[in-house]
Amino acid sequence: MYDVHTHVIPPDVIQWLKSHAHDVNAAWIKRDPAKADFLRVNGTWEFELKEAFINPALYLEEQEQAGVTHSLVSPIPQLFLYDCPAAVTAELASVYNRSLAAWAGAHQQRLSALATVTLQEPARAANELRDAMGLGLKGAIIATSWSGNLLSHEKFAPFWEEADHQKAILFLHPLLSVDARLGQRMMANLIGVPWETTVCAVDLMLSGLMDKYPNVKILLAHGGGYLPYQIGRLETGYAKWKAVNAHLQASPHDYLKRFWYDTVLWNPAGIRCLIDLVGGDRVVPGSDYPFDLCAWPPDSSGATGFQTLMAE
Numbered sequence: 001m002y003d004v005h006t007h008v009i010p011p012d013v014i015q016w017l018k019s020h021a022h023d024v025n026a027a028w029i030k031r032d033p034a035k036a037d038f039l040r041v042n043g044t045w046e047f048e049l050k051e052a053f054i055n056p057a058l059y060l061e062e063q064e065q066a067g068v069t070h071s072l073v074s075p076i077p078q079l080f081l082y083d084c085p086a087a088v089t090a091e092l093a094s095v096y097n098r099s100l101a102a103w104a105g106a107h108q109q110r111l112s113a114l115a116t117v118t119l120q121e122p123a124r125a126a127n128e129l130r131d132a133m134g135l136g137l138k139g140a141i142i143a144t145s146w147s148g149n150l151l152s153h154e155k156f157a158p159f160w161e162e163a164d165h166q167k168a169i170l171f172l173h174p175l176l177s178v179d180a181r182l183g184q185r186m187m188a189n190l191i192g193v194p195w196e197t198t199v200c201a202v203d204l205m206l207s208g209l210m211d212k213y214p215n216v217k218i219l220l221a222h223g224g225g226y227l228p229y230q231i232g233r234l235e236t237g238y239a240k241w242k243a244v245n246a247h248l249q250a251s252p253h254d255y256l257k258r259f260w261y262d263t264v265l266w267n268p269a270g271i272r273c274l275i276d277l278v279g280g281d282r283v284v285p286g287s288d289y290p291f292d293l294c295a296w297p298p299d300s301s302g303a304t305g306f307q308t309l310m311a312e
Helices: 011-019 056-065 086-106 122-134 154-166 192-207 228-240 252-256 268-278 303-310
Strands: 002-007 027-029 038-040 046-048 070-074 111-113 139-143 169-173 217-220 260-262
Touching: 002 303, 011 086, 070 086, 070 169, 086 111, 086 122, 122 139, 122 154, 139 154, 169 192, 192 217, 192 228, 192 252, 228 252, 228 268, 260 303
Parallel strands: 002 070, 070 111, 139 169, 169 217, 217 260
Antiparallel strands: 027 038, 038 046
């Protein structure tokens, strides 16, 4: 069994956060005596800092107990820090990437890892991606968008060019939706997170970017959001509207099969539907472990997809 959607915070990163708490507005908060401290960074996301996030030995033990033989580990989205000064973001990215590279290198049979980059400065992010892959990382995890920045914008060209050259895995992971209507009952997470993935994926699809950078391996979190379920609507719009088909060399359904999708859906029927739509070689096991809202242990579907995603 594999897991391509799982997060850790290495001890070096925790130490950096403590040393730079003022720079990133980090706070450790006790919400519940029965739980670990909650970590808040930059005044936004807050989450329980579970032991499995920060204890590498415990992480490997729990993966083994669940039957996971290899994990593709990512930094956590809360530490993308795109809204911080670029120098701060870059410093944390360097610590994070080197730490993950060393950990994965020491457990090559069990672990691979992705980098985090200073995406607010795309040229710098391109260099960071190159350096991280030189250390043995497989690509990077990046946000689907932030502060209105869509990834198809021309300013991100240097980063996409490097990712294409490196044949990198880019794991597109959403941040919480900032839609004010979703500010209650956890809706920013429950439906806002998959919505953010949907917007990003459709934008990449319709912009022509996937033809321009065909060697990038784009992995979509949470089963691709709502994109697979609405592919019929996209196909119909493609057939009727020049605004939809003007930049495309193929139909939306063809592009749908060029992404990879994790199985973080909590719904076996939904996973089967996804496999029927895109093929078993494009669906990969994922869990989102160890966040509260994780599909643990990961669904066992997607071994073929894992092999195609990880192939050099």
